[in-house]
Amino acid sequence: MSDAGVAAVPIAITGVSKAFGPVQALADVDMSVRAGEFVSVIGPSGCGKTTLLKIVAGLVSADAGRVTVGDRTVRGPGRECSVVFQDFALLPWSSAQKNVEFGLLLQGVAPAVRQERARRAIARVGLTGFEAAYPAQLSGGMQQRVGLARALAVNPQVLLLDEPFASIDEQTRRVLQDDLLRVWSDERKTVVLVTHSMDEAIYLSDRVVVLSPRPGRVHQVLDVPLPRPRELGDVRASAAFAGLVDGLWKMLRKLQ
Amino acid sequence: MVLALRAGSVLGFLLLWEWAARVPISFNFPSPGATVVAMLALLRSGALLAATATSLQSLALGFGAALAVGVPLGLLMGVVRPIGRVARVYLDLLIALPAAALVPLVILSVGVNIVSSAVIVFVFSVPFVAMNAYGGVRDVRPRLVEMARAFDASRWQVFVRIVLPSATPMLLAGIRYALSRAFVGLIVAELLLSPFGLGRLIMTARSMFEHDRMFATVLWTLLLSGAALAALARVEARLLRWRV
Numbered sequence: 001m002s003d004a005g006v007a008a009v010p011i012a013i014t015g016v017s018k019a020f021g022p023v024q025a026l027a028d029v030d031m032s033v034r035a036g037e038f039v040s041v042i043g044p045s046g047c048g049k050t051t052l053l054k055i056v057a058g059l060v061s062a063d064a065g066r067v068t069v070g071d072r073t074v075r076g077p078g079r080e081c082s083v084v085f086q087d088f089a090l091l092p093w094s095s096a097q098k099n100v101e102f103g104l105l106l107q108g109v110a111p112a113v114r115q116e117r118a119r120r121a122i123a124r125v126g127l128t129g130f131e132a133a134y135p136a137q138l139s140g141g142m143q144q145r146v147g148l149a150r151a152l153a154v155n156p157q158v159l160l161l162d163e164p165f166a167s168i169d170e171q172t173r174r175v176l177q178d179d180l181l182r183v184w185s186d187e188r189k190t191v192v193l194v195t196h197s198m199d200e201a202i203y204l205s206d207r208v209v210v211l212s213p214r215p216g217r218v219h220q221v222l223d224v225p226l227p228r229p230r231e232l233g234d235v236r237a238s239a240a241f242a243g244l245v246d247g248l249w250k251m252l253r254k255l256q
Numbered sequence: 257m258v259l260a261l262r263a264g265s266v267l268g269f270l271l272l273w274e275w276a277a278r279v280p281i282s283f284n285f286p287s288p289g290a291t292v293v294a295m296l297a298l299l300r301s302g303a304l305l306a307a308t309a310t311s312l313q314s315l316a317l318g319f320g321a322a323l324a325v326g327v328p329l330g331l332l333m334g335v336v337r338p339i340g341r342v343a344r345v346y347l348d349l350l351i352a353l354p355a356a357a358l359v360p361l362v363i364l365s366v367g368v369n370i371v372s373s374a375v376i377v378f379v380f381s382v383p384f385v386a387m388n389a390y391g392g393v394r395d396v397r398p399r400l401v402e403m404a405r406a407f408d409a410s411r412w413q414v415f416v417r418i419v420l421p422s423a424t425p426m427l428l429a430g431i432r433y434a435l436s437r438a439f440v441g442l443i444v445a446e447l448l449l450s451p452f453g454l455g456r457l458i459m460t461a462r463s464m465f466e467h468d469r470m471f472a473t474v475l476w477t478l479l480l481s482g483a484a485l486a487a488l489a490r491v492e493a494r495l496l497r498w499r500v
Contacts, residue, residue, distance in 0.1 A: 059406055079408060136499070
């Protein structure tokens with residue numbers, strides 16, 4: 001949590017390529033994320049954006065190139081990154097509380113500390129009162145709050161989000177997006193978000209990286225100069241927002 | 257609703273039985289009443305309880321061994337896939353094998369004692385324990401393993417925290433089914449081996465044309481296995497409370 005006071009770290013991706021058998025998923029991707037920056041990765045489906053995120057997380061190894069998170073060259077999963085998954089990936093046999101504690105449990109954190117930190121993470125995402133519920137008893141939006149709390153509980157320097165709100169209904173998604181922005185502005189973690197929603201990419205990010213179709217490479221990087229905090233204002237209604245989304249759409253349409 | 261249906265089905269069964277005894281299907285088909293009287297008599301004489309104690313020893317020995325061997329074997333098969341692919345062939349054969357055919361072989365190698373019944377119980381039940389443990393491990397959601405790995409979990413942590421709990425529902429179902437198979441194996445062994453337990457009681461009653469006593473022993477065996485299965489189902493429900 002914020003009281004542990006970890007400084008955000010930058011991410012550098014240089015010359016990353018990845019093939020799955022005969023399929024070239026990523027080709028020579030260069031991309032950097034500044035410490036504390038919120039960057040989205042968007043592109044046509046099958047462009048390897050999730051693969052790129054998994055390479056940064058250390059879950060998939062690149063065939064060529066190099067990824068550094070802070071000072072560390074990524075060779076496998078590390079403690080500075082937390083991942084939030086599209087399908088939540090919650091343990092169905094554990095309560096919300098135990099799910100949030102899971103990362104801390106794996107790190108060998110003492111039970112009392114673990115419980116306290118999980119409780120605070122649960123409070124951050126607005127789930128207080130649902131600690132004892134099992135995932136099957138929670139709605140999709142609430143399940144992803146558990147997923148987010150689990151990622152935050154280990155106090156990572158980097159949050160990696162893999163289409164976290166893709167399977168959540170529109171109203172709930174907007175609430176969760178605002179919650180994510182609030183958490184991010186409080187804790188200033190470095191965030192990489194993979195999404196296929198243009199609206200979401202523009203609304204949340206400082207910059208949007210557009211990948212080309214397979215094999216994925218960086219097609220263009222779009223700056224999002226919308227004022228913050230966006231979660232308090234009426235950014236979506238602004239002409240600037242509409243213009244940015246439209247620009248992104250035109251860019252993606254040409255790529256299809 | 258369910259309760260009423262259950263009570264109704266029991267009543268229907270008893271009526272059918274009573275009717276079958278009166279028709280009569282066979283000159284010595286005992287009625288439910290006669291069977292219960294015989295069972296009470298057997299209980300009072302101590303014969304039924306003594307036979308039960310002997311049988312349960314074989315069952316505990318054989319089924320305990322099936323758990324001790326089957327659970328680790330099945331888990332190993334699931335974790336080390338090549339072992340799984342080889343071992344499952346033998347387990348499939350063991351399931352398909354008319355295990356009663358093994359009885360003469362077991363008598364030859366173990367002799368006639370409590371252990372020989374236990375060996376048959378083991379052979380009857382172990383493949384179901386192992387195969388379900390194997391299946392449970394293979395059904396683990398890869399995404400959960402990936403999630404644990406993202407938190408830098410060790411292989412051991414992945415096994416204990418993800419694989420084992422994922423496999424538990426199927427493992428427990430396998431254990432419950434294996435227990436019912438264990439009872440079948442027990443009675444088959446005792447009927448054929450004879451000198452021990454409930455099977456012997458059934459055979460003795462039959463040979464002396466005491467069909468009410470024979471029926472009483474069969475019914476007693478049924479109640480025993482029913483009670484054991486119900487107890488196991490309770491444990492299962494308790495362990496799987498999260499499945500709402």
